[in-house]
Amino acid sequence: MPATPHMEHHFTAPESVxxxxxxxxxxxxxxxxxxxxxxxxxxxxxxxxxLVVTAGLAEIAAGSIAMGLGGYLAARTDIEHYASERxxxxxxxxxxxxxxxxxxxxxxxxxxxxxxxxxxVVKAITGNEKSWVDFMMRFELGLEEPQPKRxxxxxxTIAASYVVGGLIPLAPYILLSDVQRGLYYSVGVTLLALxxxxxxxxxxxxxxxxxxxxxxxxIGGLAAMAAFLIAKLIS
Amino acid sequence: MPATPHMEHHFTAPESVxxxxxxxxxxxxxxxxxxxxxxxxxxxxxxxxxLVVTAGLAEIAAGSIAMGLGGYLAARTDIEHYASERxxxxxxxxxxxxxxxxxxxxxxxxxxxxxxxxxxVVKAITGNEKSWVDFMMRFELGLEEPQPKRxxxxxxTIAASYVVGGLIPLAPYILLSDVQRGLYYSVGVTLLALxxxxxxxxxxxxxxxxxxxxxxxxIGGLAAMAAFLIAKLIS
Numbered sequence: 001m002p003a004t005p006h007m008e009h010h011f012t013a014p015e016s017v018x019x020x021x022x023x024x025x026x027x028x029x030x031x032x033x034x035x036x037x038x039x040x041x042x043x044x045x046x047x048x049x050x051l052v053v054t055a056g057l058a059e060i061a062a063g064s065i066a067m068g069l070g071g072y073l074a075a076r077t078d079i080e081h082y083a084s085e086r087x088x089x090x091x092x093x094x095x096x097x098x099x100x101x102x103x104x105x106x107x108x109x110x111x112x113x114x115x116x117x118x119x120x121v122v123k124a125i126t127g128n129e130k131s132w133v134d135f136m137m138r139f140e141l142g143l144e145e146p147q148p149k150r151x152x153x154x155x156x157t158i159a160a161s162y163v164v165g166g167l168i169p170l171a172p173y174i175l176l177s178d179v180q181r182g183l184y185y186s187v188g189v190t191l192l193a194l195x196x197x198x199x200x201x202x203x204x205x206x207x208x209x210x211x212x213x214x215x216x217x218x219i220g221g222l223a224a225m226a227a228f229l230i231a232k233l234i235s
Numbered sequence: 236m237p238a239t240p241h242m243e244h245h246f247t248a249p250e251s252v253x254x255x256x257x258x259x260x261x262x263x264x265x266x267x268x269x270x271x272x273x274x275x276x277x278x279x280x281x282x283x284x285x286l287v288v289t290a291g292l293a294e295i296a297a298g299s300i301a302m303g304l305g306g307y308l309a310a311r312t313d314i315e316h317y318a319s320e321r322x323x324x325x326x327x328x329x330x331x332x333x334x335x336x337x338x339x340x341x342x343x344x345x346x347x348x349x350x351x352x353x354x355x356v357v358k359a360i361t362g363n364e365k366s367w368v369d370f371m372m373r374f375e376l377g378l379e380e381p382q383p384k385r386x387x388x389x390x391x392t393i394a395a396s397y398v399v400g401g402l403i404p405l406a407p408y409i410l411l412s413d414v415q416r417g418l419y420y421s422v423g424v425t426l427l428a429l430x431x432x433x434x435x436x437x438x439x440x441x442x443x444x445x446x447x448x449x450x451x452x453x454i455g456g457l458a459a460m461a462a463f464l465i466a467k468l469i470s
Contacts, residue, residue: 026301030265033297034290041289047280054276054470055269055290058462062268065458066261073450077440084441108356111366117355124348131346142379205312206319215308223300227293235289 017204019157027165029220031056032190037227039183041235048179060166068159075151089136168193194220252439254392262400264455266291267425272462274418276470283414295401303394310386324371342374403428429455
């Protein structure tokens with residue numbers, strides 16, 4: 001089977017890895033930036049550390065639910081969209097038979113084939129209802145069939161990754177009662193986590209791991225700085 | 236042109252609409268839930284209203300940057316991924332010519348065609364380098380060519396939508412100095428905004444607008460309740 005080692009070169013990350021990336025990149029970034037932002041603005045408040053932890057955990061709860069349920073609905077919408085488009089195609093190859101045959105022919109005409117050359121392939125594709133609909137879904141609409149059980153798994157993976165990611169920047173504030181020290185440790189721990197995460201993400205998505213690590217650190221750093229400045233300005 | 240009215244039935248939202256949806260659904264939900272969560276926990280604090288606004292604006296800054304830059308990098312990664320896979324295919328149709336011809340043939344064999352029937356179409360596709368690579372990109376890898384200028388537009392649209400969405404739930408806390416009244420108005424205004432947004436989103440994505448409105452309201456409500464309960468518990 002010479003095709004197997006050949007195929008492996010085209011690396012595409014599995015969907016569960018993408019869900020971890022989606023959840024964790026925001027989970028590491030937003031609670032980190034929020035906590036850093038607030039801690040600068042309220043450092044003199046006697047309950048500063050507790051306020052930062054309260055806001056941070058509230059953000060993790062809100063963010064993980066918003067992203068998890070958002071991911072669930074997006075996956076459900078994909079499934080419903082695919083099903084309704086497929087039904088429409090099934091109807092159309094009966095009701096608009098000639099138009100649909102012409103649409104198959106057009107695909108091959110665009111590859112420079114003459115009507116005589118394409119006749120057998122058009123006949124083979126339009127000769128079987130399932131293969132015809134499959135062809136239209138992929139070629140006319142560019143839609144791939146979504147996996148039916150993905151919605152729930154996707155939602156849980158995204159939400160869990162957000163929670164795990166978000167607890168990393170908050171841990172120092174939870175463990176240390178001094179908000180200033182909490183901030184320093186949070187910045188250190190989170191930038192390190194962002195760099196490792198970006199590096200791993202880079203390996204999975206096929207971009208340079210160093211570039212991947214740099215990107216996530218820059219995003220996290222910019223978000224934290226913006227939150228810090230805005231909170232300072234209005235307090 | 237009978238194909239034009241026919242094509243219009245397959246509605247797919249333009250990508251800018253998707254970016255607005257991505258930014259605004261989280262922008263309406265997370266700052267809303269965060270503000271509601273904190274306001275319950277710190278209602279007795281004399282600076283409660285200001286703390287809610289500080290945390291809310293810090294969250295909007297962090298969230299819009301994280302999502303906007305995240306969207307930018309995702310679009311850049313798509314573009315780079317497509318380009319590198321395309322280069323590889325261009326190389327492979329020279330270096331692994333027989334394997335690649337067999338891969339084209341396999342697509343048509345899966346449609347039930349015999350080798351004799353598919354000979355002209357395989358010849359036509361593999362006869363021209365560009366059409367061959369186009370075919371492999373779409374059929375073997377299922378990749379569509381990304382629009383090169385999308386990354387920046389996408390980032391700005393997502394970030395701006397997040398800011399606009401996030402200012403809606405915060406407005407009552409900014410305008411009213413009483414955090415309790417701010418919370419009531421914020422809940423009312425935001426649930427209404429979520430319903431309208433979900434309704435409009437439903438119309439664009441082709442799902443039932445009432446169902447769309449209900450979904451966004453439920454997500455926002457659940458996120459806010461979770462944030463509220465967590466903040467209450469630990470304060």
